[in-house]
Amino acid sequence: MSEQSPLELAEGDPFGPHNLPYGVFSTPDRPADRRVGVRIGDHVLDAGAAAHALGSPYAALLAKPSLNPLLAAGRTAWRDVRRALTAWVTVPAHRPVVEPLLHPLSDVELHLPYEVADYVDFYASEHHATNVGQIFRPDGAALTPNWKHLPIGYHGRSGTIVVSGTEVARPQGQRKAPSDAAPVFGPSVKLDIEAEVGFVVGTPSSLGSRVGVGGFDDHVFGLFLLNDWSARDIQAWEYVPLGPFLGKSFATSVSAWVTPLEALAAARVSPPARDFPLLPYLDDSAEEVPGGFDLRITVSINGTVVAEPPFASMYWTAAQQLAHMTVNGASLRTGDVYGSGTVSGPERDQRGSLLELTWNGTEPLELPTGKRAFLEDGDEVTLTAWAPGAHGVRVGLGEVRGRITPSR
Amino acid sequence: MSEQSPLELAEGDPFGPHNLPYGVFSTPDRPADRRVGVRIGDHVLDAGAAAHALGSPYAALLAKPSLNPLLAAGRTAWRDVRRALTAWVTVPAHRPVVEPLLHPLSDVELHLPYEVADYVDFYASEHHATNVGQIFRPDGAALTPNWKHLPIGYHGRSGTIVVSGTEVARPQGQRKAPSDAAPVFGPSVKLDIEAEVGFVVGTPSSLGSRVGVGGFDDHVFGLFLLNDWSARDIQAWEYVPLGPFLGKSFATSVSAWVTPLEALAAARVSPPARDFPLLPYLDDSAEEVPGGFDLRITVSINGTVVAEPPFASMYWTAAQQLAHMTVNGASLRTGDVYGSGTVSGPERDQRGSLLELTWNGTEPLELPTGKRAFLEDGDEVTLTAWAPGAHGVRVGLGEVRGRITPSR
Incomplete structure (x- = not known):
């Protein structure tokens, strides 16, 4: 009796010939x-x-x-x-x-499957931005006035993007609670995750030109899961006025597998209705292919599922982010990576960060491995996801896994 | 009569054998x-x-x-x-x-003399940060509470770093004056410069390790002039809460010449006295070689000198910036570039940006080519600098030049 071929897969295998990352x-x-x-x-x-x-x-x-x-x-x-x-x-x-x-x-x-050129991280989930605004700026409006007019983003550190499985050493840095007289230095005590989807650029563009929302499928090759590790205490002390820096730059984990956009044709969905009219360069209402992706993400800590963020709920699409990123004439290079921003849905168990899941540590999660406000040394975080494919067969995304090691 | 050798230079030539960029x-x-x-x-x-x-x-x-x-x-x-x-x-x-x-x-x-890996821009001049704070946040403290505890920085776009002489197309983007009901789109009307000094990393460091203030001369190869073009109107509308993005990412001009640190031994000076005690990882008081550089910068627009910013006045040194950038374990790569932040001295004619020189356009400069609040199409900006060398001979830095072309 001959052995079964590795090419004869079970029906519905999420990594069948319809996927091919x-x-x-x-x-x-x-x-x-x-x-x-x-x-x-x-x-x-x-x-x-x-x-x-x-x-x-x-x-x-x-x-x-x-x-x-x-x-x-x-x-x-x-x-x-x-x-x-x-x-x-x-x-x-x-x-x-x-x-x-x-x-x-x-x-x-x-x-790591690509050489990263520039890395940009966005902030495109309304639920995430609202939660973070309520936590960090309780006395102000949750969303800044620009939030629904442009996809807010910033550049991150390309050189510390690591492949799934790479251990992440707890970062050290300055932090200062409002009650502290002076900043203190030490290992972060609020180490967090951000469940995101990353996109990698294939086709470059030239300096001084723009890529419109309709250029997304010509320029972007594929997508993958991304964990934007975040030290909330370091970030809170440093980020005004020029944005996140050392609170993020120690590591960003990406999946070893890039799913080509072509494999996700059946997962394209329209983004949520827009509350404000968009400037023409961001207007995607006339696009034939909708800009959203119906990706169902699962976040696990030490094997326990803690959240299931729905990517379809993102307010800004990756096509709009690409159009925004280049509207000032900035060029694209092969290997440019951009992250969607934390994916959080409207429900509590759909939040893509511990900051939100535990409401800045005030409502810890009860895991089989203990109570968690933020990550402890030895914790392993895993992101997985799937998308609907043709004929009801799921398209699996490659996982992102990372374990926290003590500060060196 | 034989022609003079190009190697027989005039006495005091700032690009003599003591320089060799x-x-x-x-x-x-x-x-x-x-x-x-x-x-x-x-x-x-x-x-x-x-x-x-x-x-x-x-x-x-x-x-x-x-x-x-x-x-x-x-x-x-x-x-x-x-x-x-x-x-x-x-x-x-x-x-x-x-x-x-x-x-x-x-x-x-x-x-462009190097392949840029990551690009970080700092904000290290107390005079600049104070001016900007007074202009943008007139009702608050000029400096944010973190400013004297850590060198504030953020990542910029590596892919749009261009060599001196490259034309810079006026960026387009969103802006919204406080009095506007909704954002408008168009060419920036507040296009500005930032006179900075850039540093390029030679020796890399590994993920999870740190480079102390004493590691500066082992890791950094040299320095050069840098013009961090800035669209103030785009920046003002986008930068809260995650920092500058499209207001900066359209272009950053650097000199074609990198001056090795060895050529600048006579220009090393101590930075200004610190107002607050520094955390140990930033403390440079015991370093043998002082971390500052006595570089005298000249900013010209269409051939008219508009400012002479003194680099020796910077509060944070490049060695402290390097220590800060890696204290969370972020690795360095060969080709990492970082900018000092705008160099502004205490005097009005020492300010390294038009934002400061014209006080956000309210006090325009009178140039032979006309009144200037911000840059007009066709304007050419040139940065030059020199440093004291041994025996009183100046060390010339390579210029950075860029001309503004109309939006495409």
Whole structure:
């Protein structure tokens, strides 16, 4: 009796041939040889080797240590490569070539899949921004006056974006409670997460030009889960007037898998109704493809689900964020990454940060591993997500996992 | 009568052998061949070609299209290369080899000399921060409570750092005066400059580690002038609560020349006395080499000097900024750039921005080219600077020049 092929997946496998996310992997026998892999079920296909063996013109683009050459190749190449990959993992005649190039996920090491150019983080959930406003500025309006007119964002640190699985050392820094006479220094006592969705730019744009909301699918290659680790105490003391800096810059974790936008066609949804008319450059009401994505995120701490933030509830879409980011003529580079901002839905169990879930620590979570106001050393946070696909089959997003280690 | 050698410079030439700043250039005959050049007088020495011709072990490091390999080589290599260069341009026996490798500055194209990794901008002049606070928050304290406890900074856009001489298109964006009912969109009407000094990191550091104030000279290769173009109207509407974004991200101009820290030994000065005791990680009182630099900056608009900001007046030093930036464990990469923040001295004619010089446009400058509240299309801004060197000879910094073009 022959063994079952790794390409024969259970019905409804969220990593079936309808998904095919991209990553970069290495194998224990060739640890320095990082190369593009495509996930199928619980296996990774060595995409460059498959392309070479099957005579694909894209072999050179895929036998690389990062996704950047593929990202830079543009939308037509993205579509062609995906079409070829789909054939390689579904057409039985290819099996003798493809099967030997599959590696069990448990046997490979996954790496940061792209070289990050610039990193921008947005603040696009109305529920999140309202919660944070109520917590930090209880005497003022929860939303700042600009919030519904433009997607607020800021640049983050590209060099500390790390792949899922990387341990995160508790950051040290200055903090000062309003009651303290002077700032104190030490390990953060309010270490938090932010459950976000990240987007990676493929096609660049030139300095002085703009990308409209309709340019999203031409410029953005795919999306992934992102955990924007945040030290709330450091952030609170530093962020006025120039924004978050050391409270965020110690680490940002991203999934090892980038889901191409093409795999998410069935998940496109319209964003919530807008309360204010938008300036023309942000107006997406005439777009054929809606800008939102119906992604169902799950946040777990030490294996216990603590929140299920719905990405479809985001007020600002990734297409609007791209249009805003470039409206002043700022150029895009291949490898630019931007985060959606914390995803929080209207319900309490849909909040994407501990700041909100515990209301700044005043209402701790009761976990099997103990009470949690913020993260403790040894805690492991995992983000997972899925999106509706065609024929009711889910599209799985790659997880983001990170464990907190003590300050060094 | 033989022509004078380009290596025989006038006494006191600010770009003599005591300076030797690094850049990247190309020549009209080989426009695609970018390579490291060293400025001597009004000439550029093809450093890689000289190293090759003279049998230097550093030839491979210098025959590159960016300074990054040299930056990554570390402090011992920086010192050795500088020592070799000094010999090549001063020892008469080398002239037959070196002279043919000199190109008049007017014959070469200068390029962005490094690949920028992350870009951070600080806010380190007490006079600037006080002026801005009085202008933007007239009813509150001029300085925020954190200002004298930590060097405030934020991440900027690496991908829009451009070399001196690059034209800057007036950015468009949203603005809303307090009296406006709703935001309007259009070209910025408050386009400004910020005269700053930039620093480029050579030696990287690892994630989770810290660089102390004493690590500055080991990690930072050199400094240069930087113009942080700022659209004040866009910035004012967007910056609460997460800081500057589109008001800054359209362009940041840097000099084509990086002055190595070694050339500035005579310009090291102690920063102003501190009003508050500093936390130990920022305390520089026991450092042997003082953290300040006595750089005399000149800001010109269309050839008229409008300000002479003194860098020695900065409250926070670049060494303290580096220590702060990494105290949370954030890593450094070769090519990280950070800006000092606008340099403004205590006097009116020492202010490094038009916001301050014209008090937010209420006291326009009278220039030969007309009245200026903020920049007009066609205006050209030039920053130059010098530092005291040994034996009273000035060390010239490379200029930063940029002309405003109309919005596209």
